[in-house]
Structure formats: structure tokens, C-alpha cells
Amino acid sequence: MTTGSKFPVKRPRAKSGSTSGRPKFRRRADARPDEILDAALAVFTEKGFDAARVDDIAMRAGISKGAVYLYFNSKDALLRGLIEREVAPAAHRLRALAEAGGDDPKSTLTLLVTAATQLLSDPRMFATPKLVLSVAPRFKEIAQFYRERVIDETIGAIASLHRRGVENGAFRDIDSDAVARMVIGPILVHAMRKHVLGAKDAAPPDLRAKAHLQILFEGIAA
Amino acid sequence: MTTGSKFPVKRPRAKSGSTSGRPKFRRRADARPDEILDAALAVFTEKGFDAARVDDIAMRAGISKGAVYLYFNSKDALLRGLIEREVAPAAHRLRALAEAGGDDPKSTLTLLVTAATQLLSDPRMFATPKLVLSVAPRFKEIAQFYRERVIDETIGAIASLHRRGVENGAFRDIDSDAVARMVIGPILVHAMRKHVLGAKDAAPPDLRAKAHLQILFEGIAA
Amino acid sequence: MTTGSKFPVKRPRAKSGSTSGRPKFRRRADARPDEILDAALAVFTEKGFDAARVDDIAMRAGISKGAVYLYFNSKDALLRGLIEREVAPAAHRLRALAEAGGDDPKSTLTLLVTAATQLLSDPRMFATPKLVLSVAPRFKEIAQFYRERVIDETIGAIASLHRRGVENGAFRDIDSDAVARMVIGPILVHAMRKHVLGAKDAAPPDLRAKAHLQILFEGIAA
Amino acid sequence: MTTGSKFPVKRPRAKSGSTSGRPKFRRRADARPDEILDAALAVFTEKGFDAARVDDIAMRAGISKGAVYLYFNSKDALLRGLIEREVAPAAHRLRALAEAGGDDPKSTLTLLVTAATQLLSDPRMFATPKLVLSVAPRFKEIAQFYRERVIDETIGAIASLHRRGVENGAFRDIDSDAVARMVIGPILVHAMRKHVLGAKDAAPPDLRAKAHLQILFEGIAA
DNA sequence: CATGAATGAGACTTCATTCAT
DNA sequence: TATGAATGAAGTCTCATTCAT
Numbered sequence: 006m007t008t009g010s011k012f013p014v015k016r017p018r019a020k021s022g023s024t025s026g027r028p029k030f031r032r033r034a035d036a037r038p039d040e041i042l043d044a045a046l047a048v049f050t051e052k053g054f055d056a057a058r059v060d061d062i063a064m065r066a067g068i069s070k071g072a073v074y075l076y077f078n079s080k081d082a083l084l085r086g087l088i089e090r091e092v093a094p095a096a097h098r099l100r101a102l103a104e105a106g107g108d109d110p111k112s113t114l115t116l117l118v119t120a121a122t123q124l125l126s127d128p129r130m131f132a133t134p135k136l137v138l139s140v141a142p143r144f145k146e147i148a149q150f151y152r153e154r155v156i157d158e159t160i161g162a163i164a165s166l167h168r169r170g171v172e173n174g175a176f177r178d179i180d181s182d183a184v185a186r187m188v189i190g191p192i193l194v195h196a197m198r199k200h201v202l203g204a205k206d207a208a209p210p211d212l213r214a215k216a217h218l219q220i221l222f223e224g225i226a227a
Numbered sequence: 228m229t230t231g232s233k234f235p236v237k238r239p240r241a242k243s244g245s246t247s248g249r250p251k252f253r254r255r256a257d258a259r260p261d262e263i264l265d266a267a268l269a270v271f272t273e274k275g276f277d278a279a280r281v282d283d284i285a286m287r288a289g290i291s292k293g294a295v296y297l298y299f300n301s302k303d304a305l306l307r308g309l310i311e312r313e314v315a316p317a318a319h320r321l322r323a324l325a326e327a328g329g330d331d332p333k334s335t336l337t338l339l340v341t342a343a344t345q346l347l348s349d350p351r352m353f354a355t356p357k358l359v360l361s362v363a364p365r366f367k368e369i370a371q372f373y374r375e376r377v378i379d380e381t382i383g384a385i386a387s388l389h390r391r392g393v394e395n396g397a398f399r400d401i402d403s404d405a406v407a408r409m410v411i412g413p414i415l416v417h418a419m420r421k422h423v424l425g426a427k428d429a430a431p432p433d434l435r436a437k438a439h440l441q442i443l444f445e446g447i448a449a
Numbered sequence: 450m451t452t453g454s455k456f457p458v459k460r461p462r463a464k465s466g467s468t469s470g471r472p473k474f475r476r477r478a479d480a481r482p483d484e485i486l487d488a489a490l491a492v493f494t495e496k497g498f499d500a501a502r503v504d505d506i507a508m509r510a511g512i513s514k515g516a517v518y519l520y521f522n523s524k525d526a527l528l529r530g531l532i533e534r535e536v537a538p539a540a541h542r543l544r545a546l547a548e549a550g551g552d553d554p555k556s557t558l559t560l561l562v563t564a565a566t567q568l569l570s571d572p573r574m575f576a577t578p579k580l581v582l583s584v585a586p587r588f589k590e591i592a593q594f595y596r597e598r599v600i601d602e603t604i605g606a607i608a609s610l611h612r613r614g615v616e617n618g619a620f621r622d623i624d625s626d627a628v629a630r631m632v633i634g635p636i637l638v639h640a641m642r643k644h645v646l647g648a649k650d651a652a653p654p655d656l657r658a659k660a661h662l663q664i665l666f667e668g669i670a671a
Numbered sequence: 672m673t674t675g676s677k678f679p680v681k682r683p684r685a686k687s688g689s690t691s692g693r694p695k696f697r698r699r700a701d702a703r704p705d706e707i708l709d710a711a712l713a714v715f716t717e718k719g720f721d722a723a724r725v726d727d728i729a730m731r732a733g734i735s736k737g738a739v740y741l742y743f744n745s746k747d748a749l750l751r752g753l754i755e756r757e758v759a760p761a762a763h764r765l766r767a768l769a770e771a772g773g774d775d776p777k778s779t780l781t782l783l784v785t786a787a788t789q790l791l792s793d794p795r796m797f798a799t800p801k802l803v804l805s806v807a808p809r810f811k812e813i814a815q816f817y818r819e820r821v822i823d824e825t826i827g828a829i830a831s832l833h834r835r836g837v838e839n840g841a842f843r844d845i846d847s848d849a850v851a852r853m854v855i856g857p858i859l860v861h862a863m864r865k866h867v868l869g870a871k872d873a874a875p876p877d878l879r880a881k882a883h884l885q886i887l888f889e890g891i892a893a
Numbered sequence: 894c895a896t897g898a899a900t901g902a903g904a905c906t907t908c909a910t911t912c913a914t
Numbered sequence: 915t916a917t918g919a920a921t922g923a924a925g926t927c928t929c930a931t932t933c934a935t
Binding site: 259290291292293294297 | 918919920921922923
Binding site: 140143145186207221 | 378
């Protein structure tokens with residue numbers, strides 16, 4: 006799962022277990038690809054995939070344009086490598102969230118919503134989703150990859166949390182996917198307004214999370 | 228306010244008062260701008276703004292590349308003209324939704340959610356939002372324009388609907404913006420999964436709307 | 450010589466002597482080509498040949514772009530027609546100058562220099578020469594045409610004036626072409642500085658002419 | 672003042688201190704800008720600014736079209752860079768001419784006229800003036816730049832030479848600018864006839880210079 | 894490993910010219 | 915005769931990618 010790479014990336018140095026010679030002093034050459042991807046994420050997010058020039062990325066990574074091609078075969082590969090790298094942390098984050106509260110579904114959900122609200126207030130956390138959304142029409146594989154590995158995983162995790170709560174007697178028996186959308190949706194709306202459409206925050210995260218949970222648990226009917 | 232055009236569009240001599248009758252034989256110049264914008268929306272949505280070639284748009288509109296420039300000064304102008312044209316209908320649609328159910332807030336909200344769920348299942352209805360999301364990082368003005376005229380309007384309309392319900396005694400007194408996000412969010416999540424990330428529908432719209440409303444009104448707590 | 454047209458121009462109306470029907474009231478259609486050439490001269494002079502758009506010319510002539518092509522086959526033809534038309538007046542002007550002063554070579558030359566200095570202070574009078582200079586590298590035929598019919602004619606006229614003066618005993622026997630260059634040169638220098646390079650006038654025409662003649666007749670040596 | 676560059680030119684990393692010796696094998700990047708400007712001068716002179724294609728220039732410089740843009744931002748920049756580069760030599764040449772003959776104004780003027788006549792018989796020497804004349808209507812700044820730095824400098828130098836002669840008792844006290852025009856004018860007339868309008872030489876330079884000086888010093892009156 | 898000069902395909906945009914009306 | 919919508923052939927400029935050093 007970690008090794009199987011859907012989007013192959015050039016690895017200029019055989020990562021052979023051999024502690025070949027001395028670890029040298031020279032370059033933290035192993036870090037290069039990551040540095041480049043960091044730069045790529047920044048530039049792609051800022052300008053969009055097409056408008057970003059490989060030169061920009063190289064410059065932000067502090068290397069020459071040619072050097073980028075030592076590590077990645079193409080601009081597309083850069084994008085794919087980036088998304089691929091970002092999926093693992095995203096998936097990890099969401100799993101951490103889903104397991105946040107131990108085995109009480111209700112408090113777990115509370116923690117999850119609070120943490121997610123907090124998290125997605127950070128522009129860096131929303132950088133990858135934003136990028137994926139903007140390139141999705143052209144890179145169907147990336148869209149699919151991201152959906153399956155991040156979105157559907159998240160929905161699935163929340164749904165299963167809900168089901169546990171149902172069995173538990175904590176939650177009413179409703180369509181779990183709908184529940185998941187009720188959990189994610191409001192947070193997404195806010196994140197999009199803010200990070201994509203440039204809105205300024207109104208309410209602070211904790212208040213938003215609180216209201217969100219209140220409605221989620223009890224509804225809006227009097 | 229409705230007439231004031233933020234993004235000016237070339238209008239080649241309006242051929243005054245021409246309610247001329249016959250659909251003409253060739254040169255139905257009056258329809259051209261709209262035809263071009265239709266084509267532009269299709270191509271932009273499909274490929275993204277940068278990847279779309281003016282040639283593609285011209286071809287889809289059934290005219291030559293040069294002819295596009297008879298009506299629009301640049302590719303950017305095409306985008307702006309398009310967004311501008313689409314904002315009015317979008318705003319109108321949402322207003323229609325918000326006023327869907329007469330003066331009973333509860334049933335109004337029910338109708339609104341049902342209709343919105345229905346509506347956003349149609350790819351064409353989500354085409355403009357999708358496009359806006361993809362160009363937002365580069366065209367801040369468009370992002371702002373769309374947010375103010377569509378998103379914030381929608382949120383405001385729902386929020387005020389909620390406030391009426393509160394005064395009415397139909398709804399509990401909660402943060403109205405949070406309510407609005409609970410109304411929009413789940414629908415948006417589904418639309419994005421489907422239209423942007425390419426997911427196949429699972430539940431049909433009416434079921435989704437029903438579950439959505441159930442949770443919205445009564446919450447998920449047992 | 451007058452009829453033989455080196456650069457053929459479309460004549461949409463057979464100029465047959467027939468006073469065909471009524472002279473009509475309608476359009477002074479016969480004037481059209483001239484109006485167009487007027488417009489062309491203005492625009493070409495202002496922007497240069499390439500930068501001038503046929504649309505500009507049409508607009509300045511108060512007609513549609515298509516109408517220009519009813520009278521001229523191409524933009525090049527417009528240029529050639531224009532130059533051709535301007536050559537006659539230019540030649541006529543210079544001949545008038547050369548014959549300005551009756552049969553006293555000295556006073557003729559005086560009048561000629563005075564008049565030419567005066568004349569070339571007018572931007573419109575220098576418009577065609579300026580245009581010819583700017584297109585000469587590309588339109589060799591025009592360059593040649595203009596040189597033979599205007600420049601060389603002028604030089605010839607002055608030279609022959611000089612020769613008459615020599616026979617007359619009024620002038621010393623020197624290279625007549627050199628004399629002609631001494632007559633034209635200073636005037637040209639001023640015209641170029643002013644009309645082409647945008648300099649502001651310093652001395653007024655009469656003073657310039659006077660100094661010019663003084664040197665011409667007596668030299669600068671003490 | 673000499674360093675202050677009115678028309679900035681892209682300089683791709685000066686490869687510091689490289690007095691490296693060998694003519695290198697490929698990539699003699701240091702020479703590139705100059706090579707390109709040489710090519711540009713040739714093509715612009717031949718065809719005029721607009722009719723010249725960047726491709727032509729690149730081809731004549733022996734590089735690809737794209738490479739031109741590594742050194743110059745635009746076709747305009749190419750023109751400006753070219754003019755700027757040519758102004759210094761032109762100014763230098765004229766200064767050298769003005770100081771040609773030591774401190775005897777009369778012989779200085781004689782040398783100056785002889786040299787200038789000689790010089791402007793060379794097409795390459797007239798290439799830049801010719802170019803400037805052809806683009807002047809569209810590039811007012813270039814026209815002004817050239818006038819101030821070359822034309823007016825020349826006129827000024829000759830005028831001051833004349834004034835020295837006046838003080839000296841060598842020349843009569845006449846309008847010095849008029850004198851300057853009498854010096855330059857005839858040479859310019861010949862150069863234009865030849866290099867711009869394509870005339871064939873008649874008299875050889877030395878004869879022309881001689882006649883020019885004779886008239887200049889003694890006038891044409893018997 | 895790294896550089897950066899160089900290429901070449903292609904995009905947007907302009908405009909002379911045509912043609913149906 | 916006149917219009918103006920439409921075309922299509924360029925032309926300028928950009929940038930991903932390559933390659934000699």
C-alpha cells in the first residue's frame with residue numbers, strides 16, 4: 006500500500022539498503038524530491054497547474070530548472086508525485102480524527118468535528134484539496150485516486166463511526182452516508198468560501214464547531 | 228445593479244430593433260455571443276481554463292477562431308463574460324428556491340433542500356460552480372464576484388429563512404450561518420464528489436434529500 | 450505620361466466620356482477613390498504602412514472596410530495608388546518653384562529657396578516624402594518611382610537653373626548637382642528633424658531661408 | 672551617463688570575469704546579444720521593422736526563434752536595444768569628425784566634410800539612420816533619443832566649430848545652425864538618394880566633397 | 894549532480910481579404 | 915454600390931523539455 010506506487014516517480018539514487026560508503030556530508034540529496042514537491046505544491050496552489058512554470062518551482066526549491074528533471078520526468082509527473090505524496094498524510098490525518106475519541110461514538114464525533122474544523126482553517130491543510138479540485142477535470146486518474154483514497158475513506162470512516170453509534174444506541178438509525186455528508190459538508194463549505202473564494206473568516210473555529218455539533222445532534226426543529 | 232456590467236463584453240452593433248422575423252439564413256449574428264459563451268462554458272468545464280484552446284471553443288461554436296475575437300477581446304474576456312452571464316441565472320435560481328414554499332419556513336426549507344438536491348444532480352447546473360472553483364486561484368475578481376453574488380446570497384437567504392422560522396417558533400435559535408452551512412454543505416459534498424471527482428451516484432436524489440432533512444430537523448442523536 | 454499608370458488602380462466606373470444619364474444626386478462616387486487616398490495618406494503617415502489597418506483608413510474615409518476593396522485591390526494597391534497620385538502635385542509644385550522668379554536665375558533661386566523653406570514647414574507637405582522614406586526598403590518600385598519623378602526632377606530643375614545662371618554670368622561654374630544638393634539639403638535637414646524626429650522649430654522660415662541664401666551665394670569664408 | 676541605459680536589455684548572467692581564453696566550442700553566450708543585434712539591424716534595415724519577422728532575425732543570427740527571447744523581451748526591446756547600442760558609436764564617430772583637423776577651423780571643416788562624405792557612402796554606416804527614419808513615426812521615444820544624441824550633437828559640434836572660426840576670423844559671422852545644415856544637408860541628400868531610394872552613385876565621394884566645400888566656402892555667386 | 898542555454902511546438906491574437914446580403 | 919460578419923494565414927511570445935558542459 007505504501008510501496009505500490011500508482012504514479013511512478015524517478016528515483017535517481019537506488020535506495021538500496023546498503024549504507025554504501027560514508028553517509029557523506031555533501032547534499033541531503035534524499036531530501037531533494039521532497040523539497041521539489043513542497044515547492045510544487047506551493048506554486049500549483051498559488052497559480053494553478055497550467056499557469057505555474059517549472060521555473061517557478063525550481064526557483065522556489067532553490068535549484069535550477071534542469072535539476073527538477075533529474076527527479077521528475079515531466080510537469081505532469083510532478084503533479085502526480087505530489088498528489089500521491091499528499092494522500093498518505095491526508096488519509097492518516099483523517100484516520101487519526103476518526104479514532105480521536107476512544108470508543109464513545111458521540112464524543113469521538115465531537116472531537117472529530119472540532120479537530121476537522123480547526124484543521125481546515127489552516128490554508129496549508131486545504132492546499133492539496135484545492136489543487137486537486139482545480140486539476141480534476143483534466144487529470145481524471147488523480148481525481149479518482151484522491152476520491153477513493155481520501156474522500157471515500159473519510160466518508161467511510163465517519164459512516165462506520167455512525168454505525169457503531171447506532172449499534173451502541175447512541176445514534177438513531179439513519180442513512181450513514183447522509184450522516185457523513187452532514188459532518189463533512191458544513192466544514193467544506195466554510196473551507197471553500199475561505200480558501201478558494203477568498204472570504205474572510207466570520208466566526209472562530211470553536212464556535213463554528215459547537216454550532217455544527219449542536220445541529221448535528223439535535224437538529225434545528227424547535 | 229442588474230444592468231451595471233462588471234465585465235464588459237463587445238457587442239457588435241445591435242442591429243437596432245431587429246425583431247426581424249425569419250431565422251435568417253446565415254449570419255445570425257445576434258445569437259453569436261451566447262453561442263460562443265455556451266461553447267466556452269462547455270470547453271472550460273471540460274478541460275479547465277488554461278488547457279482549453281480558443282480553437283476548441285470556436286470549433287464547438289461552429290465558427291472560426293478569428294470570429295470569436297469579433298465578439299470577445301480575449302480569452303480572459305470570454306471567461307469573464309461567461310461568469311457574468313451565469314451569475315444572474317444562478318442568483319435567480321437560488322432566490323426561487325428560497326421562496327419555494329410560501330411562508331411556512333419548515334416546508335419552505337423542505338422544498339428548498341429537495342429542489343437543490345435535485346438541481347445539483349444535473350451536471351449542467353454544476354458546470355459554472357465547477358469552473359469558478361477551478362479558475363478562482365488565478366482570477367481573484369471572479370472568485371469574489373461569484374462569492375458575493377451567489378454563495379453569500381444563498382447563505383443569506385437560507386439564514387434569513389431560518390430567522391423567520393425562529394421568530395415563528397418553528398426553529399430553535401441557533402447560529403443561522405451554521406444552519407445555512409448544514410443545508411448547503413451536504414448537497415455540495417455530493418455534487419463535488421460526483422461532478423468534480425467523477426463518482427457514480429449512490430442514492431437517488433429524493434432519498435438523499437429525505438435523509439438530509441431528517442437529520443437537519445431532528446439531529447442524529449437517539 | 451499622365452495616362453500611363455505604372456501602378457494600376459481599380460476603376461469601378463468606366464470613366465467613359467458619356468454623360469451617361471443624369472449626374473444623379475446620390476453619391477459623389479467619383480470622389481470616393483480620392484477620399485480613400487486622403488484617408489490612407491493620413492493614416493499611413495501617422496502610423497506607418499504596416500501598423501495602419503485598412504479599417505482605420507475606411508473609418509477615416511467614413512466608409513466600411515469592405516467598400517475600400519471596391520476601389521482598391523489590396524492594401525499595397527492603396528499605397529501605390531497614393532504615391533502615384535501624390536507624385537503629380539509634388540512634381541508640379543517643384544516645377545512651379547523652379548520657375549518662380551522669371552528669367553533672372555539669382556532671384557529665381559531666392560524665391561525658390563524661400564518658397565521651399567516655407568512649404569516644407571507644413572507637415573502636410575512633408576507627409577508623402579515621409580511616407581515614401583518609411584516604406585522605401587520594402588517597396589523598391591515606389592522608391593524608384595518617387596526618386597525618378599520627384600527627387601531627380603527637382604535636382605534636375607535646380608541644376609538647370611544653375612546652368613542658366615552660369616551661362617548668364619550670374620553663377621560660378623561649379624558642379625550643378627552639388628549646387629542642387631546645397632539648395633535642397635539644408636531644407637531637408639530641417640524638415641526631417643522637425644517632421645520625422647519630432648523637433649520643435651527654432652528659427653522661423655524666413656530667417657532660415659535668408660541665412661541659407663546668404664551662405665549659398667557668398668559662402669562662409671571671411 | 673554613458674552607463675545609464677535608457678532602454679534596458681536582458682543580460683543573462685554575465686559569467687563573471689570570463690576572459691576565459693578559448694573561443695569555446697559551443698554556447699558563446701557572451702557574444703549572443705551582440706550577434707542578435709547585428710542580425711536585427713540587418714533585417715530591420717532590409718525590410719523595415721514591421722515586415723521583419725523575429726524568425727528572420729533568429730535565422731540570420733544562426734539561432735532559434737526562442738533563443739532571441741532569452742536575450743530580449745520583445746521585438747520592440749530588440750529595436751530599442753539596437754538603437755541604443757548604435758547611438759554610442761554614431762556619437763563617437765561624429766565627435767571624431769568634429770575634432771578631425773586640429774585647431775584650424777577651416778581645415779577641420781574640410782576634413783570633416785571629406786570624411787563624412789566618405790563615411791556615408793558606406794551602406795552600413797547609414798543603416799541605423801535609415802532604420803530610425805523608418806520607425807520614427809511609431810517610436811517617438813526612439814526618434815527623440817536619436818535626435819538628441821546624434822543629430823543635435825552633430826549640429827551642435829559643427830555650429831561650435833563655426834563659432835570658433837568666427838572668433839578666429841576665419842569665418843563670417845552667420846547663423847551657426849544654418850551653417851551646420853549647409854554642412855550636413857548635401858551629404859544627407861546624397862545618402863538618402865543612394866541608400867534609401869536606391870540611386871546609383873554618380874560622382875565619387877572626393878569630387879562631391881570638393882564641390883561641396885568649394886560652395887560652402889565661397890558660395891555660388893560669380 | 895547540476896546548470897542554463899537552446900529548441901520547437903503551439904498558444905493567443907491580429908488583420909487583410911472575401912462574400913452573402 | 916455598400917455592408918460587416920467571417921475566415922485563415924501569419925506573427926509574437928511562452929515554456930516544457932533536452933543536452934553539452
